Amino acid sequence: MNIVSYHTLADQVLFDLVKSEDEAAFKEIYERYFDVLYIHAYKRLQNKEEAQDVIQEVFAALWDKREHISLTSSLPAYLFTAVRNRILNNLAHRKYELSYLQSLQQFINQGVCQTDHLVRENQLQTLIEKEIAALPPKMQEVFSLSRNAHLSHKEIAAELNLSEQTVKKQVNNALRILRTKLGLLIFLYFLFNKNF
Incomplete structure (x- = not known):
């Protein structure tokens, strides 16, 4: 019986093993590409936790969708494209979140100002009406x-x-x-x- 040494296998062979639910092959791909993908993600995101999350999400999707993935180019090209797409999604979400927070803050600031003005105006009107009465x-x-x-x-x-x-x-x-x-x-x- 031959014992397979996964670190000597080519990417395509490892990926074919992953498609047949070989967890050791998946672990080898993870260890082979995690660091280089993480560095790539960190350069774009400038945030360690976000970069790690992106890489974890890419590998989780690779495992979950392994049966439906067909590599049209190399495994590294597929992984880098997946990381790039997730980074772009994160940046778009971050931009949207920032825009939402700024809009919310502006609304709060205007609302507080308007509310404060209305409260004072109502108090003044009540005082005037009391004196007229x-x-x-x-x-x-x-x-x-x-x-x-x-x-x-x-x-x-x-x-x-x-x-x-x-x-x-x-x-x-x-x-x-x-x-x-x-x-x-x-x-x-x-x-x-x-x-x-």
Whole structure:
């Protein structure tokens, strides 16, 4: 009985043995090409773990698909092509992942800024509405028609059966009270912001 020395066998013979599920032949191919494939992968990826993963994946696929693989060129050419394709997939995935992370970070940054702005705006609106609600009822009604319904003094006077002078005085008094209670900056924001 002859004992086969796998390290003396040609690549094609080893691959034919692998196709017939010879694990020792597979081990020989692995040991023969692992280092050179790893160096090739590491040069492209610049990451030891990723390079090792690529080589492991190539050899795992070689074993899993051994029955369906037909070498059209040499075994080293097949292995280098498989490694190159996996590297390209990894680089594309890395680029996609980086793009996704940048997009996510941009969304988070914009979302936080918008959310913070909306929270402050809502707080300010609540404060202004609270002060408007504290105005005397008739003054509040006149002011609301002026600022919320956007009616002119003449239109408000006609609707409430008041003189234009009374409407003007009520609006001016409301503005003075709000300016005093809210402070100048908030008051100006309120005065020029169309949302209020």
